[in-house]
Amino acid sequence: MNPVHADFFAGGAGAERTLRGNLAAFDRLRIVPRVLRATGDRDLRTTLFGAGLATPILVAPTAFHLLAHPGGEAATAQGAAAAGTVMVVSMAATQPVEVIARAGGPLWFQLYPQPDPGFTASVVKRAEAAGCRALVVTVDSPVFGRRERDLRNGFTELPAGLVCENMRDDTGRVRDIAMDATAGWDRIGWLRTVTGLPILLKGVLHPADARLAVEHGVDGLIVSNHGGRQLDGAIATIDALPAVAEAVAKRIPVLVDGGIRRGTDVLIALARGADAVLVGRPVLDALAAGGATAVRDRLRELTAELDHAMALAGARRPDDLTPDLVAVAG
Numbered sequence: 390m391n392p393v394h395a396d397f398f399a400g401g402a403g404a405e406r407t408l409r410g411n412l413a414a415f416d417r418l419r420i421v422p423r424v425l426r427a428t429g430d431r432d433l434r435t436t437l438f439g440a441g442l443a444t445p446i447l448v449a450p451t452a453f454h455l456l457a458h459p460g461g462e463a464a465t466a467q468g469a470a471a472a473g474t475v476m477v478v479s480m481a482a483t484q485p486v487e488v489i490a491r492a493g494g495p496l497w498f499q500l501y502p503q504p505d506p507g508f509t510a511s512v513v514k515r516a517e518a519a520g521c522r523a524l525v526v527t528v529d530s531p532v533f534g535r536r537e538r539d540l541r542n543g544f545t546e547l548p549a550g551l552v553c554e555n556m557r558d559d560t561g562r563v564r565d566i567a568m569d570a571t572a573g574w575d576r577i578g579w580l581r582t583v584t585g586l587p588i589l590l591k592g593v594l595h596p597a598d599a600r601l602a603v604e605h606g607v608d609g610l611i612v613s614n615h616g617g618r619q620l621d622g623a624i625a626t627i628d629a630l631p632a633v634a635e636a637v638a639k640r641i642p643v644l645v646d647g648g649i650r651r652g653t654d655v656l657i658a659l660a661r662g663a664d665a666v667l668v669g670r671p672v673l674d675a676l677a678a679g680g681a682t683a684v685r686d687r688l689r690e691l692t693a694e695l696d697h698a699m700a701l702a703g704a705r706r707p708d709d710l711t712p713d714l715v716a717v718a719g
């Protein structure tokens with residue numbers, strides 16, 4: 390891969406403390422297994438918003454898949470579908486959501502609400518028409534993160550021929566993705582009037598925001614710091630998760646992403662209160678290395694690692710994973 394594009398995928402904001410911190414936080418946690426639980430075969434099936442998945446490991450929304458592989462987002466969708474899970478399509482996808490939907494599914498659609506409400510509504514309608522089953526509203530990006538690798542590399546625009554295909558308006562012109570620092574909770578109420586799809590907020594770290602989200606009728610939360618690409622210095626997601634899960638008190642699903650690289654990381658996230666997890670860079674790395682089959686195999690590998698770790702920890706189903714199974718290393 391072009392090293393400038395490799396830096397775009399791998400990099401984070403500022404000094405990359407949060408990027409590293411997501412991984413380091415898992416290094417400090419240990420599993421306290423149970424014995425003689427007679428689990429037999431494990432059952433990893435997971436239901437989210439009424440749809441059954443083979444695994445609690447989903448594909449996080451990430452931009453610009455055509456920079457990683459000529460199959461683009463369609464290849465990722467095919468891989469996710471073969472692994473029996475959801476792909477969250479980024480608003481910054483380089484292929485049209487209709488094309489991605491033909492390659493796989495189930496899909497959810499990630500949205501940066503745009504300052505132009507008419508255009509935002511048209512993007513939501515388009516995702517709905519393509520078959521997306523939930524809307525993931527990214528709320529950790531009132532402004533774009535300062536990615537110093539991209540600034541050093543001068544990576545400011547896509548190579549010729551690539552565009553954010555889901556940013557075309559009705560004249561066919563491609564709009565730039567805007568970050569909107571004027572968005573407040575009223576924006577979520579407005580989105581409710583636009584779509585009947587489940588609405589998840591992505592990028593919640595503070596338990597007070599988790600409570601507000603439930604009060605505003607949000608259907609799900611993703612505890613995320615954008616893979617360390619937005620606020621450098623933000624708390625590691627696995628450390629933020631317990632307080633968010635406690636604030637939500639099982640009223641809506643709570644998902645988490647950031648630094649999940651092993652099945653044991655998934656086990657710890659589920660034990661700390663997540664209903665499911667998402668993976669970003671592991672999928673991008675697999676896509677770059679081998680397209681749809683590599684994406685499928687990476688998701689299956691993570692799922693097999695989770696299954697194995699659950700057997701060793703004495704859990705049959707994700708619901709058997711509880712906070713007492715995780716300790717902070719001394």
Ligand SMILES: Cc1cc2nc3c(=O)[nH]c(=O)nc-3n(C[C@H](O)[C@H](O)[C@H](O)COP(=O)(O)O)c2cc1C
Nearest residue numbers: 398449450451452479527615616647648668669670
């Ligand atoms: C290259 C790249 C592009 C991303 N693009 C988006 C995006 O368009 N929308 C979004 O909400 N999150 C985006 N994210 C954040 C991911 O959804 C996710 O929060 C993060 O990658 C999870 O951390 P992990 O990569 O350690 O698994 C992006 C992340 C990466 C690495």
Ligand SMILES: O=C(O)C(=O)c1ccccc1
Nearest residue numbers: 452453480481566615618
């Ligand atoms: O890179 C990202 O993390 C991201 O979210 C994004 C959003 C819009 C355009 C390009 C990337």
